[in-house]
Amino acid sequence: MAEYFNLSRETFSMHGGGEEKPHGKIxxxxxxxxxxxxxxxxxxxxxxxxxxxxxxxxxRNLKVNTNSENPFNPAxxxxxxxxxxLLQAQSGSIIxxxxxxxxxxxxxxxxxxxxIFLGANVSVQVKAPDIQIKGTKTAITGTHSISLIGKNxxxxxxxxxxxxxxxxxxxxxxxxxxxxxxxxxxxxxGV
Numbered sequence: 001m002a003e004y005f006n007l008s009r010e011t012f013s014m015h016g017g018g019e020e021k022p023h024g025k026i027x028x029x030x031x032x033x034x035x036x037x038x039x040x041x042x043x044x045x046x047x048x049x050x051x052x053x054x055x056x057x058x059x060r061n062l063k064v065n066t067n068s069e070n071p072f073n074p075a076x077x078x079x080x081x082x083x084x085x086l087l088q089a090q091s092g093s094i095i096x097x098x099x100x101x102x103x104x105x106x107x108x109x110x111x112x113x114x115x116i117f118l119g120a121n122v123s124v125q126v127k128a129p130d131i132q133i134k135g136t137k138t139a140i141t142g143t144h145s146i147s148l149i150g151k152n153x154x155x156x157x158x159x160x161x162x163x164x165x166x167x168x169x170x171x172x173x174x175x176x177x178x179x180x181x182x183x184x185x186x187x188x189x190g191v
Contacts, residue, residue, distance in 0.1 A: 012037075023047060 007014040014030045020039070029039030036050045048054065059075025078085060087094055105114030118124055140146065148154070 006016065010033075012030060012032045014028075016026060016028045018026050020026055020041075023039070023041045023043070023045050025042040027040045027042050029037060031037030031039070034051060038046070038048045040046050056076070062073065062075050065071055065073035103116060105116045106112065107114035
């Protein structure tokens with residue numbers, strides 16, 4: 001049956017059958033003389049190869065969604081029923097450019113423990129006129145230093161603030177103030 005698809009022309013070939021490592025047995029494929037093409041394999045894999053840019057243009061006839069309550073209007077969907085999705089640019093950048101970018105980690109249906117991890121070798125930069133960080137527990141840790149700068153105004157509001165510095169604890173003002181406070185309490189109240 002696979003031989004039914006076999007066809008060879010000057011600039012391309014179409015074929016079925018044969019093994020190709022590491023993907024397996026080819027069910028159907030079309031390939032140019034330069035090695036570009038697409039192949040479907042018996043194990044369910046699909047491989048698309050191109051030597052230069054691969055461009056998809058979608059949604060040309062899609063109507064603009066004006067429903068503000070449900071603005072999702074997909075022109076392209078990539079859905080993995082199981083497994084992961086990897087976008088990898090081995091020697092380039094990955095750029096997401098849209099009217100809005102939404103990143104959401106819902107977690108599994110069982111435990112809802114979705115996490116988002118951002119990491120970089122040098123820096124992570126966030127820039128916008130309005131930046132908000134909200135969390136039930138929020139921690140900002142700098143293993144070397146942290147700078148909080150409000151050029152015009154800065155609010156620090158809390159039910160309780162605990163502020164300490166290593167130098168204060170061992171040789172500076174906070175330790176001295178605590179000792180003096182204890183002496184004062186002892187003198188006034190006999191504690």
